[in-house]
Every structure is written in C-alpha cells, then in structure tokens.
Amino acid sequence: MDELLLLNRINKDFSKSAALCFTETWLSERIPDNGLHISGFQLFRSDRSAELTGKTRGGGLCFYINEGWCSDVTTLKKMCSANLEALFINCKPFYSPREFSSFILVNVYVPPDACVSAAMQQLAEQITDTEQRYPDSPLIILGDFNKANLSRELPKYRQHVKCPTRDSNILDHCYTTIKDAYHSVPRAALGLSDHCLVHLIPTYRQKLKAAKPVLRTVKRWTNEAEQDLQACFEWTDWSVFEDATTNLDELTETVTSYISFCEDICIPTRTFLSFNNDKPWFTGKLKQLRHAKEDAYRCGDKILYNQARNRLTKEIRVAKKNYSEKLKKELSANDPTSVWTGLKNITMYKKPPPQSVENQQLADDLNVFYCRFEKPRLTPDSRSDLHFTHSPTPPATLLPPSLTTQPVLEVCVEDVNRVLRKQKPRKASGPDSVSPACLKACADQLAPVFTQIFNRSLELCLVPNCLKRSTIIPVPKKPKITGLNDYRPVALTSVVMKAFEKLVLAYLKDISGPLLDSFQFAYRANRSVDDAVNVALHYILQHLDRTGNYARILFVDFSSAFNTIMPDLLSDKLTQLSVPTSICQWITSFLTDRQQLVRLGKLTSRTITTSTGAPQGCVLSPLLFSLYTNDCTSKDPSVKLLKFADDTTVIGLIKDGDESAYRQEVDQLAVWCSLNNLELNTLKKVEMIIDFRRNPPALPPLIIMDSTVATVESFRFLGTNISQDLKWDNHIDSIVKKAQQRLYFLRQLRKFNLPQELLKQFYSAIIESVLCSSITVWFGSATKTDIRRLQRTVRAAERIIGIPLPILHDLYTSRVRKRAKKITLDPSHPAHSLFELLPSGRRYRALCTKTARHKNSFFPQAISHLNHT
Numbered sequence: 001m002d003e004l005l006l007l008n009r010i011n012k013d014f015s016k017s018a019a020l021c022f023t024e025t026w027l028s029e030r031i032p033d034n035g036l037h038i039s040g041f042q043l044f045r046s047d048r049s050a051e052l053t054g055k056t057r058g059g060g061l062c063f064y065i066n067e068g069w070c071s072d073v074t075t076l077k078k079m080c081s082a083n084l085e086a087l088f089i090n091c092k093p094f095y096s097p098r099e100f101s102s103f104i105l106v107n108v109y110v111p112p113d114a115c116v117s118a119a120m121q122q123l124a125e126q127i128t129d130t131e132q133r134y135p136d137s138p139l140i141i142l143g144d145f146n147k148a149n150l151s152r153e154l155p156k157y158r159q160h161v162k163c164p165t166r167d168s169n170i171l172d173h174c175y176t177t178i179k180d181a182y183h184s185v186p187r188a189a190l191g192l193s194d195h196c197l198v199h200l201i202p203t204y205r206q207k208l209k210a211a212k213p214v215l216r217t218v219k220r221w222t223n224e225a226e227q228d229l230q231a232c233f234e235w236t237d238w239s240v241f242e243d244a245t246t247n248l249d250e251l252t253e254t255v256t257s258y259i260s261f262c263e264d265i266c267i268p269t270r271t272f273l274s275f276n277n278d279k280p281w282f283t284g285k286l287k288q289l290r291h292a293k294e295d296a297y298r299c300g301d302k303i304l305y306n307q308a309r310n311r312l313t314k315e316i317r318v319a320k321k322n323y324s325e326k327l328k329k330e331l332s333a334n335d336p337t338s339v340w341t342g343l344k345n346i347t348m349y350k351k352p353p354p355q356s357v358e359n360q361q362l363a364d365d366l367n368v369f370y371c372r373f374e375k376p377r378l379t380p381d382s383r384s385d386l387h388f389t390h391s392p393t394p395p396a397t398l399l400p401p402s403l404t405t406q407p408v409l410e411v412c413v414e415d416v417n418r419v420l421r422k423q424k425p426r427k428a429s430g431p432d433s434v435s436p437a438c439l440k441a442c443a444d445q446l447a448p449v450f451t452q453i454f455n456r457s458l459e460l461c462l463v464p465n466c467l468k469r470s471t472i473i474p475v476p477k478k479p480k481i482t483g484l485n486d487y488r489p490v491a492l493t494s495v496v497m498k499a500f501e502k503l504v505l506a507y508l509k510d511i512s513g514p515l516l517d518s519f520q521f522a523y524r525a526n527r528s529v530d531d532a533v534n535v536a537l538h539y540i541l542q543h544l545d546r547t548g549n550y551a552r553i554l555f556v557d558f559s560s561a562f563n564t565i566m567p568d569l570l571s572d573k574l575t576q577l578s579v580p581t582s583i584c585q586w587i588t589s590f591l592t593d594r595q596q597l598v599r600l601g602k603l604t605s606r607t608i609t610t611s612t613g614a615p616q617g618c619v620l621s622p623l624l625f626s627l628y629t630n631d632c633t634s635k636d637p638s639v640k641l642l643k644f645a646d647d648t649t650v651i652g653l654i655k656d657g658d659e660s661a662y663r664q665e666v667d668q669l670a671v672w673c674s675l676n677n678l679e680l681n682t683l684k685k686v687e688m689i690i691d692f693r694r695n696p697p698a699l700p701p702l703i704i705m706d707s708t709v710a711t712v713e714s715f716r717f718l719g720t721n722i723s724q725d726l727k728w729d730n731h732i733d734s735i736v737k738k739a740q741q742r743l744y745f746l747r748q749l750r751k752f753n754l755p756q757e758l759l760k761q762f763y764s765a766i767i768e769s770v771l772c773s774s775i776t777v778w779f780g781s782a783t784k785t786d787i788r789r790l791q792r793t794v795r796a797a798e799r800i801i802g803i804p805l806p807i808l809h810d811l812y813t814s815r816v817r818k819r820a821k822k823i824t825l826d827p828s829h830p831a832h833s834l835f836e837l838l839p840s841g842r843r844y845r846a847l848c849t850k851t852a853r854h855k856n857s858f859f860p861q862a863i864s865h866l867n868h869t
Contacts, residue, residue, distance in 0.1 A: 001036065003190055008038050013199060015040065018069040018093070023085075023109040023144040023172075025060035042067055046078045046087040046107070053082050061087045061107040061143070069093050076104065076130065083114040084122055088130060090137065097206035101136040108143030116148045124153040128796050135747030141175040144195065150175050153789065155737030160184055166195050177741065178204055217271045219263075219437070221425070226441045229266040233259075233445035241449075248456050252464035255449060256496060260433040267438075281323035289315055324752045358601035366474050367598040367605040369484045373564045374612045375677060409507050409583060411454050417447040419499045430494040431469040439495060454500050461585035467497040468590065470615045472598045489563075491596070491615035501619035504583070508623060512577045517630050518830045522645040523623050526826045529718040530819070532644050533777050534858040535831055536651060536717075539640050540690060541726075541854040543653040550691035552662060554650040554702065555715055556669070557684035561646035562621050563613035564677045567591040570628050577627065587624070612677070632672050639665040644718055663702070670704050680704065686712045690724050720774045726853055728778040732786045739770045739793045746800050759801045767797055772811055776819055779812040780856040813865060820862035834859050835866075843867045 007014040014020075020041065027036075027047050036043055041064040048059030059080075065073050069091075076088040087107040096103065106127070110119050127139060141150065141157065150157055150173070157175040160182040165172040172195060174182060181204045187197035241258070245251040293308040425437035439446060457463055474487035481487070509523075516524065521532040540551045558564070570591070571584040592611040597604050614621035622645055632648075634641040638661050640651040650669065652662030673680055687702050687709045702709040714723040714730055721731035745766065749759055771790060779787075790808055798805050824835045836845045844863045849855040 004038060008040070016066070017199075018066050019091070019105060020064035021105070021107050021142045022062050022064075023060075023107065024058060025062050026058055027060045027062065036062075038064055040067055041065060042071070042073060044073065044075055044087070044089050046080070046085065048085065049080045052080045053085075055082075059085055059109060059111070061085055061109055063087065063089055063105060063107060065089075065091060077126065079122070079126065081122070083110070083119040085109040086123060086126065086143075088126070090134070097204075099136075099206065100138055102134065104130060104134060104137050104139045106139055106141040106143075108141060108145065110144065110146050110148045112146050114146075114148075120148055120150060120153045123150065124792070127154060128792070131743070132747060132796070132800055135744065135751065138176060138178060140181075141173075142200075143173070144171060145173045146171050149173075152733075154740060155733050156740040160200065161198055163198065164196075165198060171195065172198055174198075174200055177744075180204070214274045215271065216274045217269050219267045219269050219435075221267060221437055221441065225267045229262060229438065230442050230445055232262045232266060233442050236445075238449045238452075242452075248453070248460060248462060249464050249466065251456075252453055253466045255453065256432040256434050256466060256494075259438060259446070263433075263435060263438045281319045283319055286312070286315055286319055320752055324754055327752075327758065328755060358603050360603050360605075363598045363600045363603050363605035366484055366487060366489075366600075367472065367596065367608055370472060370489050370560070370563060370596070370598070371608055371610045371612075373560065373677060373679070374610055375566060409458050409504065409580075411451060411458075411503050413447050413451045415503060416451045416454065416499070417443050419502050420447060420450070423495065423499070427495070428492055430492050430497070431471050432466055432494045432496065434494065434496055436495045439499065450496065450499070454503070457500070458582070458586060461582050461589060463497075463586065463590045465593070465595070467494045467500070468594045469494070470594060470596045470617075471604075472596055472615075474598060474600065485559075489560075489598075489616055491617035493615060493618055498619050504586075505619055505623060508579065508583070508620075508627075511579055512574075512623075512627055512630075514828070515577045515630075516626070517633055517643065518828060519633070519641060520626055520630065520643045522643070523626055526822055526829060529644060529720075530774050530776050530858075531823075531829070531831070532642055533718055533720050533722075533774065536640070536642055536649060537722075537726075537777070537857055538831070538834075538859050539651055539653065541851070541857055543655075544690065544692060545848075545850040545854055546655075548656065548693065550654050550689065550693060550696065552652040552654060552659070552699075552702070553688045553690065553715075554652075554666060554709065555686050555688070555717065556648040556650065557681040558646050558648075558673075559679040559681045560613075561678065562616050562625055564679065565591065565614050565625060565628050566612060566677050569676065570624065573631065574627060577630070587620075590620070591624075628676070629678075632669065632676075634665050636661040636665055638662070641665070641669070647718060649717065666702065666704060682707050686710050686715060688712055688715055688722070688724050690726065720777055726781075728782055729786065731778055732782060732790065735770060735773065736789050736793060739767050739790075740796075742767050742770065743793065743796055743800070746797060750800050756801055756803050760803065760805070763797050763801060763805065767793070768805075768811075771808060772815070775808070775812050776816050776858050779808065780816075780858065780861045781853055816858065816862050817865050817869060819858075820866050823862075824866075831859065835863065 009015070020038075025045070025047070027045060029047060033043050033045070036045075043062060043064055045062035046060065048055065050056045053059065070093040072092040074090045076090050077086075078088070079086040085108070089105050090102050091105060092102040108123065110116065127141070130139065149159075151159060154175075156177050158177070158179060158181070160174045160176065160180075161170055161172055161184045163184050163186040164170055165186070174184070176182070181202065182200040183203050185199040185201060187199050189196045236258075238255070241251060241254050245254055289308065289312040293305065293312050296305040296308040420439045420443035423436035423440040425435075425440050427436045429435040453464070470491040470493045472489045472491055475490050477486050477488050513524065519535075521527040521529070521535075536553075540553075543549050543551055567588045571588050574584045574587065575581065591614055593609055594611070594615070595607050595609050596615070597607045599605075614624050625646060626643070629643060629646075629648075632641070632643070634650070638653045638655065640653070642649045642651065648669075650662075650666060652659065652665075654662060670680065672678075685704070689699060689711060691699075701711070712724075714721055716722075721728075721734060723730055746759065746763060749762060771793065782790075787808065794805055794808065820835070823829050823831055826832060834847065837843070838845055844866055846863055846867075847860045849860050854860065
C-alpha cells in the first residue's frame, strides 16, 4: 500500500490513470475502506467469500476509479465461486465519445486450479446479460485469467495485452470488442508480486474524428419530379434522333446525353453536410434545439440551460418514436427495401468503405497497372497455335452457316421494360450519367428507344463505344496499402449497358449451360458454394476411408483473372460451345476497344483503350470467364479439378504414395494458364495435405514453374475454413465471433420499441444468415461444445427479441433435405449419381462409410434424412 501511495505522488501515468484494477487483493471485511484510501481515487472492492469458494485466503478484487475522470460509478454485480471471481461496475465519465453512454469495467480472477471451461461459460453468460441491459456501453474486461481465454467463448472480444506479465507468459488479459483499443506497456511489479504492472494506453479514435464530414449532393426523386420527367420523355419524338445521326455510335451517344440532360433539368437536388455518426431520426428541429442548449450553456443561465436540455430530451424521444412508426408503416406496406435501409441507418450496420488517397500520379499508375495484361489481337495463324486445352472438350454441334450469319437474338419491348423496371435506384450511374432511378421511373417511356438500339447492336454485331466506357474506382483491399495490387479495380459502367447485358446473359446461359464443365459451380442453376465444398469433401473423405491413402489439395489464385481474357480466343471457345457466330462477334466487340480511366476522389487519370479482359462490375464478365476456362479440366480420375468462377482447386487423391498423376495435372494446369494469358499468383497459391496415417513420411513439396508452393494447415475455401484435420473449430470460432458482434445491432433496434416481427426479420437477415452460412458443410461434424456455443448466440437473440427462434439443428435438417431433393432432380449435378434409389423406389441406397467424419458429412446425412422423411 505504501508503494501505491508513493506512485500516486511521483508518477503522473499512475495518478492520471482513469482506473486502477487489482486482482488477488487478499482483502477481508476486517480491513476498512478508509485504510485503503488513495488520494483522488474512489475504491470499489469485492472480497473473497470463504463460504462460496471454500478458501479462506487469497483472492479478492478491487477497482480504483479516478475522481477527476468519473464520479458517477455504480456496482452492477459481484460473482464469487471456486472457479471465478468477478466485479462489474458501470462508469459514466464527465466526457466520453458520443457513441458510448457509459463504460462497464469488469475485474476478473480465474484461480490456477479452476475449471477453465466452467469459469468462461459462467463469465460469458454474465457478459451477455450485461450487454443486453446496456447496449450502448462497451465492456472492458480486465484481470488475471491464468490459463483461461475469453475469446474461446466470446470470439468477438479482442485481447489487447501483448507483453508478458509473468516470466514469459501472458496471464493478465484485457478484452474489448473494439479493434486496437489499447496499447499495453509493462511496468515494474508492486512489492513482492510475481506479476508485473500493465499500463494500458488508449488508442481508440472516436467515430466523429475518424472521418471528415462530406459535402453530398443528392437528387430528390419526388412524385412530382418523376411525373415531369415521364412527361418530358412521352412528348419526345425519338425518330428525330435517328434521322439526325449517321451510325449506331452517334445515335446511342445522343440518346443517352439527352436522357441525362432531361434528368438534370427535371429532378431537383439537395446539398448537405454528412457526418459519419449521423442518425436517420435526427431532424432539423433537433439540430436547432441542440444549438439552443449549447447557447444556454455558454451564457451560464442554469434555468435556461435546464429548460433547453429537457426540451431536447423530449424531442429526441418523439423523433425516435416517429421514426419507429415510419418503419412499422413501411413494413405493413410491404416495402422491405425502405425498411432494410432504415434498419441499417439506425444501427450503422454498413461501414463506409476505406477512402483512397487523391493522387494524380497514383491514378495514372493504377490505370496502366490494370492494363498490364494487354496483348495484341490474334491473327489466324497465331490463334491456331494457342489452341491448347487442358482436357479436350467434347465436340459441339456447330450451327449451319445460314443460321450463324443471321442475328439469333432479338429483344422485344416487354423484355427491355422488365429489365429497366428492376433497376436499383440507389446504385451509382455510369460514365454516360444515366442513373438507374431514371430508367426505373421512366421504363415505359424509354423501353421502345432502347429496344431499337439493342436490336440494331445485335444486328450489326457492334456495341456502341459510349456503352463500353468504364470508370475504374480503386477500392483498397486492406487498411495498409503496400502496392498497386492492394487496390481492387471496380468498374462503373453504363447502367443502360448492364440492362442490355442481362438480356444477353439469359440467352448465353440457355445455350452454353448443358455444355459447361460439371465441376464449374458458379453462375449455374442449382449450384452453390456449398455444393462445391461438399463435393470436394466427399471425394476426400471417401478416399481417406481406405487405409494408407492421403490427399493433396492445391488452391489456385489467378492474378486479376477477369482482366486476362483474350477476346479472340474466347470467341473460338464460344464457337465450340455452339454459340452463334453473330453473338461471338458481338461479345468480341463488347470486350475490345474499351476506353477506361481511373478516378480517385475528384481526380481522374488519362484515358486508355484496352482490348484485353472483362471489367469487374459488368454483368457478363463472370459468365464469360467461366466459359473462357471451361476447357480447363482434369483427365485423370484420381485428380479432381473444381472451379467456382476464378477460384480453382486441384484435389489429388493419392494412393500407395504415387503422386505422378497429381503432379502431372498441376503441370498441365500451369501450361494451360500460360497459353491462355492467365497468371498464377505465386503469393496466394497454397497447398494443404490431409493425411491420417499414423506415421506419415515427409512429403516432397509441390513445385510450379520453379516456385515452391507453401503448405498450410488451414485455408478459407469459398467462405469455409477447412483445416487439415477436417475439424471445424476455427470456422465455428469465426461464425460465433461475427454473429455475436451483430447482436449489438439487434440491441440497438430493441431500444426503438420496434415490433417483434421486425426484429425477427432483422435477426433472420443479419444474424441467422451468419450462423447458417454453409451449415450443410460443417454442422453434422461439429462437436457438442461448438453447437452449444452457437446456440448460446441464438438464446441471446431470443432474450432480446422476446420470442422463441428456430434452433440450429432444425435449420440444418431442413436445409439438408431441401438441398438433397434439388440434387436428386438435377441429372447434370456432379453429385446426382450418389442418390441411387433402391429397387423399391421409396428409399435411397446408403453410402458406404468407414469413419465418423465421413458418416457425418453432407451426402451420407442427406441420404439418411431423405430416407426418414
């Protein structure tokens, strides 16, 4: 105690600290509070109870709260047992960031001989209950955890103590839900303590200061403005534009410019200053009352200040109630889009994307970087040299020349009208400045002229240049930028062209669908990421059931995959897939001579014309890449090559230690990539080895083009974390963490007294969707402990909403049955053959499984559930 008093006098870091936290105080009721007084601090203590713990010595917790930081402190709860001691206090400081109403400090001590799992479960229950009671208050959990780890039960909590606290071990922890909230610095231990002091320095930056306010200008789409714009287009004689222009480019450019001009004239705009912590219910009247309160405070009149504060508090309650009623009306009016927008605004669910630096040189460099795969157009001779297929595609039936020379696709006004009406009005407009809101509101008036332009384009096999322009918005992939490759190129293209692409997309799917590789799971009906993962796991588990077998999995990543498509080579591949020549020529025109520029804030780069690749953001780009890689398949039955768009996975089923087929297929894949202008990302391609043999020998590394492939223990495969031991602890940890973080948004909505139906809708869309993400892949093999952790999140949501929610096991069962039924009805599905009916025609033949991990996987469980319905 003497050393504490000395530190308080001579050490400013100590005396200026907001709170001091001590564990193992060894205090008892015989020691009064006044004997523990430290000048400038208020004491809150929780001594060990011999009756509850069975121990008469040791233990005990206490907080010293700096009176200069906070004087309004309340003890919420105390816990004392043989496994856990905890003290919860609520602090309302004189000043805190606007997003926090108070701070709840939790002092924790877990004895060395405690049952860690029981202690953490008990602590997690109390923390969840406190979060529900105080949704606006962050919890700061500190203390001596010894061998325990709170992040195991509550993954959303981050541990901030990074320095050793006893010898080389970190036994003292600090947990919050805020990323990088504190920086830890070790200090000399007090007295004879074997734990050092830990000084936690705040590094949190409040939301208001995290981003500068932005001056925004938005268009106000009122009913009167829409009617004016519709009348303007109804009285327009579109034949004048056709008579005044000489070609399709001029016609399209003139029509889109005229539409943009009319929109600017008829639709009023509003300019306002937007802060990153704005609330949707904060009206102009509330802003006036807030300014009145600040003026009253400055003048020093307490009576006037109290009156202004009471008026503001009353109006805030009224504004929240009115906004809640507005959401209820929109829900009853079956307007889910408006409701969902309001819910996200209330909870601030969507974070603003990271902003790029405005730099002219960076914009020019990025534009050149995104065109680095540019190749010269192929001549007939060079094109024949590039015809190499990893595995020959079955010969396709080509159309007669008389049919391929005629336009085989013709759109009608009804189809164009339907596509225009489905535009999302909040999306950004493209380089032609035609907004989706305009197309949606004036679909009846604009459909005829665009139908004429679209059909002319298909007839001429030519895409107008103004519809091919794109503005690239570089989006940072991570907070810290280290190179040009850390910016993801997102293309803003013409909204009119996107509507056109949707019509062509439906036509292409009908033609190419039956001829696509069965192991391509992207952009096809009755296919999903779950199917891709389940099929991959089935091949691996079935192979590992046999003694002495193992599997090697290569996860391939392409560098800027969409930007590498060679239009001429794609056209030849489309021809092999029975796509008419006219459509192939139209697609070649769509991909060549594209003008693009990069925009960073208000700065733009110079324009570059490119004829290689498909922009990210175009409707056709994903399907075109799938067709471009359709001939990349495996010809060896022991090697499976699975594709989901640009994600490619090679699975080698190794028997008797013979890896020759696997290595040969990997080499063939590398050669195919080089011939098709695809570049393997050497930093991201990794390999995982799944080997359950008792004493497996060291396996030689995989080498691709003189580069050794790194081996990993786990990998995130299409959104699912797969470990080499085929356990799901890491994946379930990430799911629980994300779901628990989103419970905060549900608590925020609960404060608005929204109806339970609306809260359940939010839960289903935001929290249940996370808990059930790829649930058919992992739930059957999850441990009871993991299922209990998942179900605890559901119970927490039930307490917030106040109604029972579906349990995860029921959701898993229903989804397995639903998915299995769809596979049985699709003969083209690669797993269709696994569902074999018995001679009775009522039940399916069970799969032969020799291990529990195979038995609990999707396909054996799916057959079992179908047989028991």
